[in-house]
Amino acid sequence: MSAHVYPPASLVEDNAGAWLKTLAKYRQPRLGRSAFELFVTLVPFAIFWAAACFSLANGFWPGLIAILPASAFLLRLFMIQHDCGHGSFFSRRGLDDWTGRLLGVLTLTPYDYWRRAHAAHHATAGNLDERGVGDITTLTITEYCALSPIKRLGYRLYRHPLVMFGIGPAWLFLFKQRLPFGMMNSGALPWISTMATNFAIVTLAALMVWAVGLGTFLLIHLPVVLLAGAAGVWLFYVQHQFEETHWSAGEDWRFPQAALHGASHYDLPPVLRWLTGNIGVHHVHHLSSRIPYYRLPEVLRDHPQLAGIGRIPLWDSPKCVRLVLWDDRRRRLVSFHDAAG
16 A cells, blocks of 8 residues: 555544554653653754854855745744653653643743643634633634624634734744733643743743844844744644634533544655645644654554545645635535625
8 A cells, every 4th residue: 555545534433432542552652762852853943043053153144045944843842842742752740741841831822821721722613602711713604703703804804824824923022922821810830830931931042042143133033932922823733724624612512533533644745744734644743742743653554544634735734724714504614705605
């Protein structure tokens, strides 16, 4: 069988819950492999970041291309932080948490605050009654039609690609995550996590400014963060905003079905799969989030029938951008144009 030909999704058991038991054997991380993954991500990030600074300082403009791989490795560091948040990277809570907290200084993401919001996302993904935490805002056609004209315009602007993948990541990583929005009244931990991360970011930034100068630091690090952030938002978008995703409400919502069918298999080329920490195998990740990202390919190798569920090839993914409203009648995401038809 070709590497890009998969069994039809219909071969998968109707009872998605049965897969929870099947996938349990993949949940154990390998300590040496995890340490290696961290090393081969953190070191290249530092090298490419330093190379971009050196190039700028010496007027070697072609060297600024190093910003692109630095952004890619920063994105991969976030994927490691993401696994730490699920307790799946080292499978040792303390080691996972402190690794995640330290990486959060580089990714500008307060770890404990983000972990709590992301846990809510996993627990409620695809549930129309539980939207609003850690998700991309998605309205039903009925809800959209009930809005005032000004609020409809606001939703259209929010869903515009320039806002979603340009302004949005800048707002999220540079400003929104500097305060625990959404958890202001959720106890001390979100505040401690956010403020401690902010303090560490300022301290590290001051050291970098002292080492390379303010102009060099801003001209290198801001593009690195913004490119990595835009790529991260794009991945999250494609992983949940696709035509045949799953949304349901009330007693119709079931976690296994929502996890397996409400997240996509973003089928990326090998290099992109590696750089994104296999996060494209998102349906399996949602069904069993304790599987380390480097073991997700094992799941598809051993159970190829899972590969066809929600599969989106790279060249098809731009089509997801136009899908903005949930159609309760047709049970799929649709565009503004299709909703009006």
